[in-house]
Amino acid sequence: MTDPLLTLDGVGFLLADGRPLFADLNETFDRRRTGLVGRNGIGKSVLGRVLAGELPPSSGRVRRQGRVFRLAQQLAPEPGATLAQLAGVHEALAALQRLEAGEGDEHDLSRLADRWDLRQRLQAELARAGLPALPPETPAATLSGGQAMRAALAGAWLADADFLILDEPSNHLDREGRLTLLAQLRRWRGGLLVISHDRELLETMDSIVELSPLGLQRHGGGWSFYVERRDAQRAQAEAELERCKLERRQTAARLQREAERQQHRQSQARQERGDGSQPKFVLDFRQERSEASAGRMRQRHDAVRAELAGAVREAASRVAADVAIVVPPLPPAVLPHEVLAFDGELPFVAAPLARLQLRLHGAARLAVCGPNGCGKSTLLQVLAGRLAPRAGRVERNVRQAWLDQRLASFDGPGSALERIQDACRQRPEAELRTRLAQLGLGAATLATPCDALSGGERLKLALALALLADEPARLLLLDEPGNHLDLAALEALEAMLRSWRGALVVVSHDEAFLAALALDERLEATPDGWQRRPF
Incomplete structure (x- = not known):
């Protein structure tokens, strides 16, 4: 097996309407079993397709070392599709059938890739996934959602890939199916990226990578370690936001006092001009100097306020990137026995x-x-x-x-x-x-x-x-x-x-x-x- 490696180098992706989905992503995925998490709509599935080479990035580049196989989140077989098509082996099986009948060609040999025991391997994987002995031509429409996912997962293990990208692989699986999936992943020795919200599955990962509006951030360890780090970072971000807000309030009060002292000095100067106790040229000089000083003070105050407002916005963006949904008060429940x-x-x-x-x-x-x-x-x-x-x-x-x-x-x-x-x-x-x-x-x-x-x-x-x-x-x-x-x-x-x-x-x-x-x-x-x- 080739040493698997997927590298993102400044990768961005634009939606059809020109809006950026994500930008300037830099990360390397290797043999470490990695879970990819993030909010719905943030672009996890699109990123999986970009990594697999199914979608070109709008900017940057993806470097791949080894053969990549991606299992899609939504299994939508076409009308008339078969179990073999769900498993992604229908073309290889058709090539095998033509070769056995003496009707194959070089393309069939290439498509089969020496997998002469593919039928036996497919049945073995289906059995390992807990499915009955189903023929490859079984209509996909007759399978339940869980059976269809198990068949698709069987195809992932048969793909002879160096790197697997699995998008929500435990969806539609019952408890037995989930335990089977965990056992299969423990045996996998290639590169692995799992896009999932299944915390039991994420707990088995070597690291968790989070996709957020701030980009990609890797956390070593499984789900529990990620939650601990995430909560600590969230608390730190909230504390930093409060510190920035406090500094802005305190600085605003100090600037207000400075402005009031300046206004007091200007008021005294106007009184002196009014009582005629000072020569006019002296009063004019003091007025010009006072106005210049007041102008410089306003510019300095505006710059300080803008800098503090920017610090608050930046701190707030780090909090808003991971803000939790607030649970509204629930109505009291009066229940009969x-x-x-x-x-x-x-x-x-x-x-x-x-x-x-x-x-x-x-x-x-x-x-x-x-x-x-x-x-x-x-x-x-x-x-x-x-x-x-x-x-x-x-x-x-x-x-x-x-x-x-x-x-x-x-x-x-x-x-x-x-x-x-x-x-x-x-x-x-x-x-x-x-x-x-x-x-x-x-x-x-x-x-x-x-x-x-x-x-x-x-x-x-x-x-x-x-x-x-x-x-x-x-x-x-x-x-x-x-x-x-x-x-x-x-x-x-x-x-x-x-x-x-x-x-x-x-x-x-x-x-x-x-x-x-x-x-x-x-x-x-x-x-x-x-x-x-x-x-």
Whole structure:
């Protein structure tokens, strides 16, 4: 294997409208297992494509040593695509088939690259990823999101690359799939860059590189070390901002006193001119000198004020680059003894997981866990009244809000502000704008049509609709709420849900996210049925 190396030398990238996405990036990626983090929209995926050579930089250059393979975040196979295409081996397999039939040529030999055992290697990787023995021609449309990601990851290990760039590889993977991915990455010996908000995955990295408006900054160690350094730097930046503001206030007061003394001297000079106690030429000389001195003082004061204002702006920019989302005050929750009860059978779910008896009391906090396809999302839809149970019934004693993975309720016309004003008629628009801004939904976002919002923006709006409505929800049913959020927004969501005083049922494969919510119990899908146990 070639010693892998990717080097950014003054790299910048401009969007189609000419706005800079990032500029003057300088960094080297080698065999160190590196996690790339940053806010949504900051350009992480674009940077991954630039590093892989899929996009040319607008400025600077990228030097590559070794073959690079990039796994995209969004798997969007074309109609009729196959499992082999998801794994990126369809051309090599077609070349192998032609060569075995005696119909191949030099291009097929080059495309196959001596991988005569590719079919066997593909099946071995699929098995290692926890997938059944599926033929390469299996339609991609028949695979679940988790199965499709596992197939694509199998292709990454088969790519014979020197450097892997994986963009959100744990998205759509259940707990077993995530553990399999961690085991596969531990065996990888080439260069590795992982773009992710999966903290368990980031914890296994040798270093974390953060992309922000200030550029790229590398932190040695995994996620915990990065958080420690980030929080220390944030505190230092905030302290420096306060110091600059204090210096500006103190200096402004001193300059004001100097200006007042100058004005007092000028006032005395005018009195002397008025009483005629001094010769006119002496008074004229003193007046000219005083005016010149006052002019120089004003210039010096203006320069000092400008310098201090610049220092405050620079310090503020370092704080603003990593400002956290503010969690707005949540409404008090008055809950009955029994919030929800279900005793029956789930539709579309096979035995023994079809049968379930579930009761939630007071401010219950429950995690629903299990492999993909076991019925977790179906359970939430039944509890929310979106699906009817196959048998039995659901008793709901409080208003609930169901947030599905796609947040499909926001498909369609109407702006974000119009949607929330319709649900929050008792709150003035100014208050709504303030609370939404605290959630990171600014004026530009509020004017955007709902169907054009990002996943993270949809989630924030959905939570605002649930919590700020005239009749707020007392039970939140959340289906993989962290899928669309960057790390800063995920931490803000955790803080919000920890302070939530209503009942909570959350489906997630992210153990770090669940651990941060102060949950009471876990409802887990097992081969023997649903098991409820302390978290």
